[in-house]
Amino acid sequence: MSEGDPSIIEGWRACVAAAASRGTSLRLRGAGTKDFYGEQLAGEPLDLRDWRGIVDYEPSELVITARCGTPLSQIEAALAAHDQFLPFEPPAFGADPTIGGVIAAGLSGPRRMFAGAARDFVLGTRLLTAQGEQLRFGGQVMKNVAGFDVSRLLCGSLGILGILTEVSLKVLPRPRLERTVRLELPAAAAVAAFNRWAALPLSLSGAAWADGIAWVRLAGAPAAVRAAREQIGGDLAETELAESFWNDLRHLRLPFFATGSLWRVSVPPATAPLDIPTKPLIDWGGALRWYADLPAHVPVREHARSAGGSALAWRGPAPESRFHPLSPVTAALHRRLKQRFDPAGVFNPGRLIAGL
Amino acid sequence: MDFSGSAITMAAMAGSEVTDIAAALRQVLPPECVLGRPEERRPYECDGLTAFRELPAVVVLARTAEDVRRTLLTCQRLRVPLVARGSGTGLSGGATPHPAGVLLSCARMNRVLEVDAVNRLARVEPGVPNLKVSEAAARHGLYYAPDPSSQVACSIGGNVAENSGGVHCLKYGLTVHNVLGLRGYTVDGELLELGGAAADGPGLDLLALAIGSEGLLMIVTEVIVRLIPRPPCAQLVMASFADVHSAANAVAGIIAAGIIPAGLEMMDRKATAAVEPFVHAGYDLAAAAILLVESDGTPEEVREQVQEIEQVLRGAGAGAVHVSGSEAERLLLWSGRKNAFPAAGRLSPDYYCMDGTIPRKHVGRVLEAIEQMEDRYGLRCMNVFHAGDGNLHPVILFDANEAGSWERADRFGAEILELCVALGGTITGEHGVGLEKLNSMCVQFSPAERAAFFAVKESFDPQGLLNPGKLIPTLVRCAEYGRMHVHGGALAHPGLPRF
Ligand SMILES: Cc1cc2nc3c(=O)[nH]c(=O)nc-3n(C[C@H](O)[C@H](O)[C@H](O)COP(=O)(O)OP(=O)(O)OC[C@H]3O[C@@H](n4cnc5c(N)ncnc54)[C@H](O)[C@@H]3O)c2cc1C
Numbered sequence: 117m118s119e120g121d122p123s124i125i126e127g128w129r130a131c132v133a134a135a136a137s138r139g140t141s142l143r144l145r146g147a148g149t150k151d152f153y154g155e156q157l158a159g160e161p162l163d164l165r166d167w168r169g170i171v172d173y174e175p176s177e178l179v180i181t182a183r184c185g186t187p188l189s190q191i192e193a194a195l196a197a198h199d200q201f202l203p204f205e206p207p208a209f210g211a212d213p214t215i216g217g218v219i220a221a222g223l224s225g226p227r228r229m230f231a232g233a234a235r236d237f238v239l240g241t242r243l244l245t246a247q248g249e250q251l252r253f254g255g256q257v258m259k260n261v262a263g264f265d266v267s268r269l270l271c272g273s274l275g276i277l278g279i280l281t282e283v284s285l286k287v288l289p290r291p292r293l294e295r296t297v298r299l300e301l302p303a304a305a306a307v308a309a310f311n312r313w314a315a316l317p318l319s320l321s322g323a324a325w326a327d328g329i330a331w332v333r334l335a336g337a338p339a340a341v342r343a344a345r346e347q348i349g350g351d352l353a354e355t356e357l358a359e360s361f362w363n364d365l366r367h368l369r370l371p372f373f374a375t376g377s378l379w380r381v382s383v384p385p386a387t388a389p390l391d392i393p394t395k396p397l398i399d400w401g402g403a404l405r406w407y408a409d410l411p412a413h414v415p416v417r418e419h420a421r422s423a424g425g426s427a428l429a430w431r432g433p434a435p436e437s438r439f440h441p442l443s444p445v446t447a448a449l450h451r452r453l454k455q456r457f458d459p460a461g462v463f464n465p466g467r468l469i470a471g472l
Numbered sequence: 473m474d475f476s477g478s479a480i481t482m483a484a485m486a487g488s489e490v491t492d493i494a495a496a497l498r499q500v501l502p503p504e505c506v507l508g509r510p511e512e513r514r515p516y517e518c519d520g521l522t523a524f525r526e527l528p529a530v531v532v533l534a535r536t537a538e539d540v541r542r543t544l545l546t547c548q549r550l551r552v553p554l555v556a557r558g559s560g561t562g563l564s565g566g567a568t569p570h571p572a573g574v575l576l577s578c579a580r581m582n583r584v585l586e587v588d589a590v591n592r593l594a595r596v597e598p599g600v601p602n603l604k605v606s607e608a609a610a611r612h613g614l615y616y617a618p619d620p621s622s623q624v625a626c627s628i629g630g631n632v633a634e635n636s637g638g639v640h641c642l643k644y645g646l647t648v649h650n651v652l653g654l655r656g657y658t659v660d661g662e663l664l665e666l667g668g669a670a671a672d673g674p675g676l677d678l679l680a681l682a683i684g685s686e687g688l689l690m691i692v693t694e695v696i697v698r699l700i701p702r703p704p705c706a707q708l709v710m711a712s713f714a715d716v717h718s719a720a721n722a723v724a725g726i727i728a729a730g731i732i733p734a735g736l737e738m739m740d741r742k743a744t745a746a747v748e749p750f751v752h753a754g755y756d757l758a759a760a761a762i763l764l765v766e767s768d769g770t771p772e773e774v775r776e777q778v779q780e781i782e783q784v785l786r787g788a789g790a791g792a793v794h795v796s797g798s799e800a801e802r803l804l805l806w807s808g809r810k811n812a813f814p815a816a817g818r819l820s821p822d823y824y825c826m827d828g829t830i831p832r833k834h835v836g837r838v839l840e841a842i843e844q845m846e847d848r849y850g851l852r853c854m855n856v857f858h859a860g861d862g863n864l865h866p867v868i869l870f871d872a873n874e875a876g877s878w879e880r881a882d883r884f885g886a887e888i889l890e891l892c893v894a895l896g897g898t899i900t901g902e903h904g905v906g907l908e909k910l911n912s913m914c915v916q917f918s919p920a921e922r923a924a925f926f927a928v929k930e931s932f933d934p935q936g937l938l939n940p941g942k943l944i945p946t947l948v949r950c951a952e953y954g955r956m957h958v959h960g961g962a963l964a965h966p967g968l969p970r971f
Contacts, residue, residue, distance in 0.1 A: 174831075174833065175728060176724040176725075176727045176728040176832065176833070177727075177831050177832055177833065178727060179831075199730060222677070228671065229671060232645070232649060233671070233672075235677055235680055236645065236648075236649050243924075245920075245924070247920070249920040251918070251920055251921045251924055252917075252918075252921060253921070253924075255896065255897065255898055256831060256896055257829040257830060257831060257861075257862055257863075257896070257897050257898055257901070258642070258829065258861040258862060258863070258901075259637055259641070259646060259829050259858070259861050259862075259863045259898075259901035259902055260829060260898040260900075260901060261634065261635045261684045261898075261900050261901065261902055261903070261904055261905070262898045262899050262900050262905060262909070262912075262913060262916055262917075263905070263913065263916075263917060263921070263922075263925050263943065263944065264681055264684070264685055264689075264925055264928045264929075264943075265635070265648070265680050265681055265683065265684050265685075266681070266924060266925075266928065268648070268677055268680035268681070269676055269677055269678070269680060269681045269928075271677060271680075272676065272677050273676055273677075288732065289730035289731075289732065290730075292730075311590050311591070311592075314592060314701075315589060315590070315592055315612065315613065315614060315701055316613070316701055317613075317701040317702065317703050317704055317769070317770065318701075319769075336769075336773070337769065337772075337773040337776055337777065338776075339770060339772030339773045339775070339776055340769055340770050340772070340773040342772070343770045343772065343773075382670045382671055382672040382673065383670050384591045384593075384668075384669035384670055385591055385592075385671075386590040386591045400671060403670065403671040403672075404671070404672070423670075424668060424669050424670055425668075425669075425670035426670060426672070426673050426674055428674070439674040439675065440673070440674040441674070442674060442675050443665065445658065445662045445663065445664050446664070446665075446666075446675060446678065447675075449658075449664075449678060449931060449932065450675055450676055452930075452931035452932075453676065453927075453928070453931045455931075456927035456928075456930060456931055457924070457927060468675065468676070469675065
């Protein structure tokens with residue numbers, strides 16, 4: 117089958133209709149790099165990789181449009197050829213996810229607090245619905261407020277509302293220069309420093325802490341990077357070392373992550389270290405805290421909640437649910453949206469929220 | 473004004489019903505917050521789109537979130553529509569009242585509740601004017617980035633409802649990129665908290681959905697906005713072009729060179745000529761179009777970037793290129809741009825501001841098409857817009873007292889929007905759909921897409937009490953619009969595929 121052959125979508129449509137009429141469900145799957153992610157995997161797998169290819173990319177428009185099955189590596193290579201990139205640095209977990217999966221999961225890497233999250237770069241989507249219709253939301257332009265912002269709603273929806281068949285993403289020029297400095301600091305001091313620097317006009321693009329070392333990445337015009345380096349101090353990390361650190365952090369390949377269980381805690385960035393007995397790995401300038409191999413009795417959710425955040429059981433045993441529980445009002449809205457978009461419950465049942 | 477096509481179909485209410493609603497509200501709210509007399513309600517009959525007017529049945533001036541909740545519960549009990557209003561500067565009729573409903577003004581909820589400099593955020597009530605947020609944050613060297621030209625007046629609640637932009641959103645993003653969380657009430661009066669000070673949360677991104685939802689999904693009572701550090705230095709480059717095409721190409725050239733300026737605006741000669749006599753900004757009136765390109769950052773960074781920008785502009789055929797020599801001059805150059813709409817008001821008794829967005833590469837082409845439309849409709853149109861984002865603001869000048877003039881302006885605007893859609897763009901970049909662009913929504917979206925919007929609406933507000941009749945056109949309305957179009961033989965681009 118050639119790229120973009122409409123019979124691919126026809127085939128999916130038939131699968132969706134068949135599942136709806138039989139009362140079964142489909143498990144939407146790209147490259148499977150995030151099979152571990154979400155509450156549960158259920159339904160008959162529907163491989164979405166055939167619908168692939170870059171549909172449109174004009175560097176001066178700062179937009180790339182690709183079919184959902186397009187490998188992330190292909191998109192990143194096309195962008196790199198024009199010195200552009202996806203600023204939200206989606207994690208690939210050491211493999212090659214599809215762009216549809218990247219957006220459906222909505223995960224962002226180390227640049228998230230400085231450049232934006234995946235959803236911030238979503239301009240448009242196409243959705244194949246439970247009714248077999250292909251809908252288009254948003255578009256390829258930078259600003260678009262016609263209708264509700266369904267495209268951003270789909271980002272991070274883990275496929276529960278339908279099949280994301282195409283996405284249009286905003287892209288940016290690569291920073292002219294990137295430099296990383298390292299400072300030896302305890303966690304509390306690192307968090308305080310990250311937030312002090314973030315409140316100054318310094319061109320930060322990453323701020324993480326692991327094992328007693330604060331890593332600060334600076335990006336932008338050479339003059340701006342120089343000025344920021346002077347203010348921050350620390351030791352300049354060699355380019356190769358720095359690149360491998362940020363890449364390994366982005367794809368969760370640092371030794372820290374090679375553990376059985378993993379909690380991902382999202383808090384306001386300046387939150388003092390949580391009263392949790394193991395050392396975290398801190399990313400996003402303090403806004404993201406990872407904890408490895410925590411004893412089961414540690415009330416991570418309670419800690420996160422009282423800091424004004426939430427906790428996700430990334431890997432390993434989860435208490436009542438992997439994702440932080442929703443408030444009753446929000447949960448009711450989720451149920452009603454799911455009910456209206458996918459009344460027969462065809463798509464990824466229970467993946468985002470148990471029972472949905 | 474012709475209202476035959478509007479979504480408001482309900483007849484004006486009988487006097488006794490108005491009294492009932494007001495009486496019910498007075499039982500749960502301080503009496504002075506409930507306005508029932510026609511002369512008290514009159515000031516709320518329209519927003520910034522003055523062509524659309526309706527007298528609301530009752531006006532509520534909320535002071536607290538609890539006032540909002542009680543108003544919602546009362547509306548719910550009486551099955552009465554509710555339209556929220558911030559400062560009433562919206563340009564699409566989003567805050568046009570419902571004749572049988574309550575107009576809920578949030579203007580008195582205008583406190584900045586907290587500036588958290590360490591976490592770089594502010595918690596504000598919805599009635600706080602946009603500019604006040606930055607003023608409150610200024611002593612920490614921080615500010616709130618989205619800066620609509622109306623920022624002295626427009627409220628954060630209105631900005632959230634419209635997902636407003638500004639001249640600096642090319643680099644700093646729209647409202648959706650700068651709001652961390654919302655607190656408010658569902659139509660049932662239940663507390664709804666979306667997002668927050670932490671970056672990530674569980675579940676669907678309802679925060680993104682609520683932003684730009686034009687008061688159809690929830691009533692916002694508190695907004696957490698992101699604050700960012702004020703750049704130490706900014707400079708503005710002004711370039712003149714002999715034709716709009718070269719100016720448009722220069723815009724693409726700047727982006728292609730890997731530069732994301734803080735702002736990238738275009739004004740055509742009609743716009744500069746309108747503004748110059750009373751702002752004296754020093755615009756080149758001989759140029760067919762000028763570009764205003766801003767660079768911000770550290771002084772060295774700005775110096776480097778300004779040089780690059782100058783180079784690209786000259787390479788793209790700019791005649792004169794001028795760099796602001798002082799902060800005062802930079803602000804003066806901007807003030808001309810920001811006062812373009814009032815200037816239009818001086819040129820012409822009435823003006824109608826459009827808001828389509830197109831891929832940047834089509835800017836030149838659309839401006840030329842608009843020029844041809846000017847002849848066809850016998851109306852003038854000036855262009856002043858966010859060129860870096862491809863967000864056009866054609867300003868159509870007309871005289872409402874002249875018979876048929878508004879109808880022509882309306883059709884002129886609709887044709888521009890259809891061209892935007894045909895070129896892969898959208899009917900609104902930042903002003904919203906409201907009542908104004910309901911017909912154009914029929915052009916941009918298929919029936920199934922509109923049904924999906926209704927599905928979202930029904931998930932939040934099954935009875936359709938929040939700002940009913942706005943944002944999403946009904947099937948019937950689109951069918952009527954389609955017929956009207958074909959009957960008039962004026963379908964703008966018959967040869968182009970619609971979807
Ligand atoms: C001269 C001029 C220049 C402008 N320039 C720009 C510009 O550069 N960029 C831009 O984007 N816009 C611009 N606008 C448009 C307008 O200022 C924005 O749309 C603004 O966000 C509206 O804010 P407001 O407080 O006036 O809202 P209103 O007009 O009062 O209401 C707008 C919408 O918000 C809803 N709403 C208000 N408060 C709430 C709430 N608490 N909860 C739920 N819904 C609510 C209303 O129901 C309505 O649908 C301009 C307008 C004018 C008159």
